[in-house]
Amino acid sequence: MKEINLLIIEDNRLLREGIKTMIANYPDFMVSTAPGNGENVLKMIDSQRPNVLLIDISLPEHDNMDILTSIKAKHPEIKLVMMGLVPIREDILQYVEAGVSGFILKDATIEDFIGTIRSVFNGEKILPSILTKSLFSIIVENGLKQYGASRLIESVRMTRREREVVALIADGLTNKEIADNLHLSAYTVKSHVHNILEKMAMNTRVQIAIYARSNEDFKNTAGSTPPKDE
Numbered sequence: 001m002k003e004i005n006l007l008i009i010e011d012n013r014l015l016r017e018g019i020k021t022m023i024a025n026y027p028d029f030m031v032s033t034a035p036g037n038g039e040n041v042l043k044m045i046d047s048q049r050p051n052v053l054l055i056d057i058s059l060p061e062h063d064n065m066d067i068l069t070s071i072k073a074k075h076p077e078i079k080l081v082m083m084g085l086v087p088i089r090e091d092i093l094q095y096v097e098a099g100v101s102g103f104i105l106k107d108a109t110i111e112d113f114i115g116t117i118r119s120v121f122n123g124e125k126i127l128p129s130i131l132t133k134s135l136f137s138i139i140v141e142n143g144l145k146q147y148g149a150s151r152l153i154e155s156v157r158m159t160r161r162e163r164e165v166v167a168l169i170a171d172g173l174t175n176k177e178i179a180d181n182l183h184l185s186a187y188t189v190k191s192h193v194h195n196i197l198e199k200m201a202m203n204t205r206v207q208i209a210i211y212a213r214s215n216e217d218f219k220n221t222a223g224s225t226p227p228k229d230e
Helices: 013-022 038-048 064-074 089-097 110-121 135-147 160-170 175-182 186-199 205-213
Strands: 004-009 029-034 052-056 079-084 100-105
Touching: 004 013, 004 038, 004 110, 013 029, 029 038, 038 064, 052 064, 052 110, 064 079, 064 089, 079 110, 089 100, 100 110, 160 175, 160 186, 160 205, 175 186, 186 205
Parallel strands: 004 029, 004 052, 052 079, 079 100
Antiparallel strands: none
């Protein structure tokens, strides 16, 4: 079994030593710790040569993005895992773009904690469970490298019919009106709306409408010839 050399970056001494003690009995882990000073982190990496780095999202007085950028520039082989409360989605995009491969919420069980680190070590991408099967699981695998954070929406694989539904939502149509317009059942339209919300990591029709109205790709979609598939 290949050993996971884990370096924990955490300003709270009690927490970082507690985590170290918690996983000390796992034979595939070798754990070291360091406070969250950027210069100190780079020195620890040089001396400890970790293959996985666990960093607290809320390090005080430090910009995590600067630390992550410095680490990846000097040690691109190191796998990065962020730990903390649920970050906002925009932050997750930035962390992923900076090279982060996994996220651990502070209410995670020990099994989730160990499992996430092992999975990241083995090359997997692990996102918070509340975000799986959404836009962010797609961009990690497909969209990010090709498009970058500024064009992530365009990396979502949306069907022609779904794009038509988006355009009609932007025009203010209800599900019934969309169904009549596209000659579909109300149930089919409801299913399309659900899939669109999930793919775009949105919660409401209003969010869909705001996005569609600001995106040229959707402006003329509603008037095009309906496709045969649903």
